[in-house]
Amino acid sequence: MELLNQVTQFVISGLATGSIYALIGLSFAIIFNSTGIINFAQGEFVMLGGVLTIFSLNVLHLPLIAAILVAVAVTTVIGLVFERLAIRPLKNATPLMLIIITIGASILIRGLVMLLWGKDTQALPAFSGTDPISVAGATLLPQHLWIFGVTVLVIIGCRLFFNHTISGKAMRACSFNRRAANLVGISVGRMVLFSFVISAAVGALAGVIIAPLTMTAYDVGVMLGLKGFCAAIMGGMGSGLGTVLGGLILGTLESLGAGLISSGYKDAIAFFILLLILFIRPQGLFKKGETERV
Amino acid sequence: MKKLVSTAFASFALFCLSTAALAAQPIKIGALFAVTGPASFLGEPERNTAQMVVDEINKAGGVKGRKLELITYDTGGDATKAVQLANKLVKNDQVVAIIGPSTTGDSMAIIPIVEKAQVPLISCAAGSKITEPVKKWVFKTAQNDGLAVAKIYEQLKKEKKTKVAILTVSDGFGASGREQLKAQAAHYGIQILSDDTYGPKDTDMTAQLAKIRGSQAQALICWGTNPGPAVIARNAKQLGLSIPVYMSHGVSSKKFIELAGDAAEGIRLPSGKVLVADLLPKNDKQRASLLAFIKDYQNHFKAEGDHFGGHAWDAVMLLKGAIERGGDTPAGIRNALEATRNFPGIGGVFSYSAKDHAGLTKDAFTLVEVRKKDWVLVK
Numbered sequence: 001m002e003l004l005n006q007v008t009q010f011v012i013s014g015l016a017t018g019s020i021y022a023l024i025g026l027s028f029a030i031i032f033n034s035t036g037i038i039n040f041a042q043g044e045f046v047m048l049g050g051v052l053t054i055f056s057l058n059v060l061h062l063p064l065i066a067a068i069l070v071a072v073a074v075t076t077v078i079g080l081v082f083e084r085l086a087i088r089p090l091k092n093a094t095p096l097m098l099i100i101i102t103i104g105a106s107i108l109i110r111g112l113v114m115l116l117w118g119k120d121t122q123a124l125p126a127f128s129g130t131d132p133i134s135v136a137g138a139t140l141l142p143q144h145l146w147i148f149g150v151t152v153l154v155i156i157g158c159r160l161f162f163n164h165t166i167s168g169k170a171m172r173a174c175s176f177n178r179r180a181a182n183l184v185g186i187s188v189g190r191m192v193l194f195s196f197v198i199s200a201a202v203g204a205l206a207g208v209i210i211a212p213l214t215m216t217a218y219d220v221g222v223m224l225g226l227k228g229f230c231a232a233i234m235g236g237m238g239s240g241l242g243t244v245l246g247g248l249i250l251g252t253l254e255s256l257g258a259g260l261i262s263s264g265y266k267d268a269i270a271f272f273i274l275l276l277i278l279f280i281r282p283q284g285l286f287k288k289g290e291t292e293r294v
Numbered sequence: 295m296k297k298l299v300s301t302a303f304a305s306f307a308l309f310c311l312s313t314a315a316l317a318a319q320p321i322k323i324g325a326l327f328a329v330t331g332p333a334s335f336l337g338e339p340e341r342n343t344a345q346m347v348v349d350e351i352n353k354a355g356g357v358k359g360r361k362l363e364l365i366t367y368d369t370g371g372d373a374t375k376a377v378q379l380a381n382k383l384v385k386n387d388q389v390v391a392i393i394g395p396s397t398t399g400d401s402m403a404i405i406p407i408v409e410k411a412q413v414p415l416i417s418c419a420a421g422s423k424i425t426e427p428v429k430k431w432v433f434k435t436a437q438n439d440g441l442a443v444a445k446i447y448e449q450l451k452k453e454k455k456t457k458v459a460i461l462t463v464s465d466g467f468g469a470s471g472r473e474q475l476k477a478q479a480a481h482y483g484i485q486i487l488s489d490d491t492y493g494p495k496d497t498d499m500t501a502q503l504a505k506i507r508g509s510q511a512q513a514l515i516c517w518g519t520n521p522g523p524a525v526i527a528r529n530a531k532q533l534g535l536s537i538p539v540y541m542s543h544g545v546s547s548k549k550f551i552e553l554a555g556d557a558a559e560g561i562r563l564p565s566g567k568v569l570v571a572d573l574l575p576k577n578d579k580q581r582a583s584l585l586a587f588i589k590d591y592q593n594h595f596k597a598e599g600d601h602f603g604g605h606a607w608d609a610v611m612l613l614k615g616a617i618e619r620g621g622d623t624p625a626g627i628r629n630a631l632e633a634t635r636n637f638p639g640i641g642g643v644f645s646y647s648a649k650d651h652a653g654l655t656k657d658a659f660t661l662v663e664v665r666k667k668d669w670v671l672v673k
Contacts, residue, residue, distance in 0.1 A: 002508050009533070013500035020497075119334060121521040123553045130556065132532045138504075139532050213528075214497035215521045215553055223495040259501035263490040264464060266501075 009138040010259040016144040018251020019151045022244040024228025027202040034171040034195035037098045041106040043225020045200045048075045049207025050216030072204045079200025114218040124211040236284015320363035324383035326394040331371035336396040336602045343603035347610040373403035380404035384411040393609040414628040418605035425651040433651045435608040437658045442543045443474040445564040445659040447482040459488040459511035463518035471517030487511045500529045519544040524553035531557040564659040566601040579638040604640030
């Protein structure tokens, strides 16, 4: 009985952490889907969301909702400026070069935040209290529900946007074939800019809602970004739902690994499974293999 | 004749000048701190404090009429850089003693250099291996992790709690704590039921805590630096963990209470006395030093002085005492340092000897508990 209780707790904790990974994974997938770039500055957008909210709350004394809006808006602008200054000017750059640029940008953003706001970890107050909620013998916090809720909303939003709006469809067209998209009159440049804006906003939102749980500092983006990237890879870098499932599986495995096998090997277990997936199903867990037409 | 007189006069004048110059020549002290990089939370207050104390000594007339000159370099927490800078201090700057570095890794890396150059080193890092075994030229001011462990175990023994769970962070600090927790357990009749770790960047420790909740442990001892322990405190509250939670001295700052919020309530930890200086009994030997340091730091930096600054305060003051008693040669300073007894500093009351270059006992720590977002002494 005790073991069963424990396992329930491991799974619930894992799902909660996993949905954080899922949300960050989604913002990776958005940029990848329309540009083919893996944006390694994504973790920094997450960090900016948290840090800017705390700044607006504590220094500008804004109410929580306004602080969140300011943080998401500012991060979105940073995403836009980043695309304009670092991605757009490079004509005919290979994806590898662009990826290296995003790594450079992530180091720059991290350094600037460290200089501006210092190295201290800071906590954001929980949105609706810290009284634990009991579910089937396990407990979770109200903040976890916020994370679940926002993740679901973001998935639905992405689905609607990419499948049912003209801009969303245009962005998907760019990812399939840039040249063809250009030929039918889609402004590829604008779509790339769009994707950075959306993914910066989603990343920042993720950063805001997880800040009360995980706390935030200038360097939280690295690990969160990496885990989110894993989630996106497991989901095959594409379909919204795949990435979400990828995140949830990663979180649950970590938690079960830490609880049942050894907490020292928690990350090793998760990354080992990631490697296995990359070897066996490089196209992701939930994607059918694509056949290249000749 | 005339020439002779002028030569004599000139040489006399030169002699006067050179003695004047000699009297004004400051005593050079080297300092290595990790002001930037991951250990900057140690290095920054240490550098601030060292400079503050040296300035004050100079303002009050220096040591035996001679000013001190502090030559500070930033190691960035990088052992390779620490080695280069230590060489620079010894060879180019020709310092008579070195204080710092901030981290155990940096300190271990430069020990061969100071031993070879025969320059005394007062390290501000905590690792017990810095002074165990004793090295002729190496001393330290930060309290050994083992003393903090002893303080916790002593309390558990007093409360007749013999079964504990430990949860340590997987970095140098946690590994050292874990080693000490395991090594000293038998001595206090304590049994470690579960031994778990977490990563320094982990954001959820409920898995480990759920496992501990299911065990027979009567107390949880967690070893880490912020923000991990704050996450653990919150997770423990979420899971309704009912056993007492002990943290390490790694989180003995107000920042921990701020991060953990309500979840910090009731958590106990061994801490240096800086934190609770105003709560100490009037007859405490360290009280005067502590209050002076806190007031001074507040005046200079508009921030609360912490242990880390305290380590540098102790190092400079110990050095000052040694120069007063042993002169300004490296060998003289070393011998006088080793002969230091009952020096009430910030980290504790130091008594060095030929067999002990760490100089502190477990009384350097005091056990505190978080109550109403503040510290109280555990009786």
